Amino acid sequence: MSATPALFQPLRVGDIALQHRLVMAPMTRLRGDQNGVLSDDAITYYSQRAATPGTLLISEGVFVSPGHGGFPNGPVLHTAEQVAAFKKVVDAVHARKSFLYIQLAGCGRGAMPSILETAPGGPYPVVGASAIPLTGGAIPHALTREEIEEFVKVSAQAALKAVNGAGADGVDVHVGNGYLLHQFLDTNANQRTDEFGGSVENRARFPLQVVDAFVAAVGAKKVGVRVSPYNDYQEVKMDLPNTLETYSYFFSEIKRRHPDIAYFSALEARFTGTDDVEAPKEETLDFLYDLVKPTPFFYGGGFTLETANETAETKSNSAIQVGRPWTSNPDLVERFKQRLSLTNYDRSTFYTPGPVGYIDWPTAQLSEVLVEA
Ligand SMILES: Cc1cc2nc3c(=O)[nH]c(=O)nc-3n(C[C@H](O)[C@H](O)[C@H](O)COP(=O)(O)O)c2cc1C
Incomplete structure (x- = not known):
């Protein structure tokens, strides 16, 4: 074994050079204001988590326009004010010599x-692939062809604003967790009879158009794509054969069209929504890893230092996304490097407004001082 574990070896991801393979997973924290503008606390939050130089952070899911939002205080990347707020975050992350990709999404x-x-x-109306509501939810308006085209356009503009306006290192296309693009891929949410529904090629058409538009806007080396093939959050999840077929097609088609894409990212079956779940043994991500290698591949969902090390050692060009533990351990990379214990996260403050449970978590040295005091 080499002296430095694979987890702490550099990895090139598109245009940037990571100094290790721990990537902060995208996490919605709902700390914007009512106009979709990120608060100044976000500058502190991301900057704290960027403390180890060469760290890649993926931002929370950011809506591409106000009409494709749908959460209280969820950030949007559309107006000059929204872009300026993100620029301050990116500048703070860059001051730490780390990197930020902005995850862009439509709520659906x-x-x-x-x-x-x-x-x-x-x-604005609640929209979706088809007029199929979530249990107890509003009946969505099924996007028309023109509205699909409009979404592709507004997404490309958001990608440009992220990279050219806010200075982000790239953009992450959110095709997971039952949000709008995932709704098109999945037969539970998509029962369209036009060219956007039915066959795998048709269901993947809209998500692929969005990926193409991002690449046209900012270049493949600044675009990553995230999926959660086994996640049943927001009432999606197909049977295993359909899942394998759909995601194999989707990833291989992206790779064929954009061989230089920065990374692929996927969530393990053992995580859904904000919780750990039991996952059947056959639900693994390796079929996707094998399809796209040697393009960097981010595994995420329920990783510990031990499992992160194992995956990094056995899967070349992989990185490990960590989510919940990074909320309560701003210095997570150093803690992993030095094998220090972690502070438990607090799910009661995942989505609450304000600084509490957001920017008030101590670093390891400070926690030791606090314990001694
Ligand atoms: C509070 C919270 C918010 C999340 N928001 C997002 C999001 O905006 N976009 C996304 O792709 N995943 C989101 N996720 C999933 C995380 O990116 C991550 O994959 C998940 O937490 C599993 O990793 P972990 O076990 O290391 O926490 C969220 C998870 C949590 C706990």
Whole structure:
């Protein structure tokens, strides 16, 4: 074994050179204001987590326009003010010699109608692939062809704003967790009979158009794609054969069209929504890893230092995304490097407004001082 474990060896991801393979997973924290502008606390939050030089952070999911939002205080990347708020975050991360990709998304059928009614420029309808609501939710308006085209356009503009406006190192296309693009891939949410529904090629058409538009806007080396093939959050999840077929097609098609894409990212079956779950043994991500290698591949969901080390050692060009533990351990990379214990996360403050449970977690040295005091 080499002296430095694979987890702490550099990895080139598109245009940037990571100094290790721990990547902060995208995590919605709902600390924006009512106009979708990120708070100044976000500057502190991301900067704290970028402390080890050469760290890649993926931002929380950011909506591409107010009409495709749907959560209270969820950030949007559309107006000059929204872009300026993100620029301050990116500058702070760059000052630490680390990197930030901005994850861009459309909410789709899980949006809260009350938020879309009062969003700037609204009211907007809840939308989806088909008029199939979540249990107890609003019946979504099935996007028309023109509206699909409009989403592709507004997404490409958001990607440009992320990279050229806010200075982000790249953009992450959110095709997971039951959000809008995932709704098109999945037969539970998509029962369209036009060229965007039915066959795998048709269901993947819209997500692929968005990926193509991002690449055209900012270049393949600044684009990553995230999926969660086994996640049933927001009432998606197909049977195993359909899942394997759908995601194999989707990733191989991206790779064929954009061989220089920065990375592929996927969530393990053992995580869904905000929780750990039992996962059947056959639900693994290796079929996707094998398809796209040697393009960097980010595994995420329920990793510990031990399992992160194992995966990094056995899967070349992989990185490990860590989510929940990074909320309560701003210096997670150093803690892993030095094998220090972790502070437990607090799910009661995942989504609450304000600094509490967001920017007030101590670093390891400080926690030791606090324990001694
Ligand atoms: C509070 C919270 C918010 C999340 N928000 C997002 C999100 O905006 N986009 C996304 O792709 N995944 C999101 N996820 C999933 C995480 O990126 C990550 O994959 C998940 O937490 C599993 O990794 P972990 O076991 O290391 O926490 C979220 C998870 C949590 C706990």
